Amino acid sequence: MMSSLARRMATSSLCGASQTQHSATTSTALPYPTRMEKVKFGIPLETVCGVHNDIPGPLLVMILKLNKEAPFKKDVFRAPGHQANMKKLVHFLQNGRLVNIDNYSVYTIASVLKKFLRKLPSGVFGPERESRLFQIIEWQNADDKRQEMHRILTSLPVVTQHLLVLLFGTFRAMATSS
Structure with missing residues (x-):
């Protein structure tokens, strides 16, 4: 398939x-x-991914590059990216221009990805789900936590679930290699 x-x-x-x-x-x-798909910053994820109901190609390529290269670098999501290159990459993404992602460092790509996520109007989870996640952290029973987390994650739009799978996979790869 x-x-x-x-x-x-x-x-x-x-x-x-x-x-x-x-x-x-x-x-x-x-x-x-x-031209590629446009990756708009500052609008809901469902709108960004609306045409194909999937993560836009350029955003997916950025995450995949991070997944591949970030585990071998230090402080990828802490160190700032090159400001001029970040501005250029954001401009290319927003206008749907073809981008050779190999021309950008993982630090720049991580900074642009953080900017994209930060500018999502109600975040990745939305305010209600996010507040519920923070409540769940306090729970003592691990099975109840797991079931509620599952319920929250499956209640998210499919596009958001795909994004979270990619992000969590990247974070896990980075954590295992450090």
């Missing part, structure tokens, strides 16, 4: 291939895509 990102990339590749054949006679289209 193909993931939605893989399906979108395959579709755009196929569409690009047919445009390329057609453009051989018209020479107006480029042989590669020049």
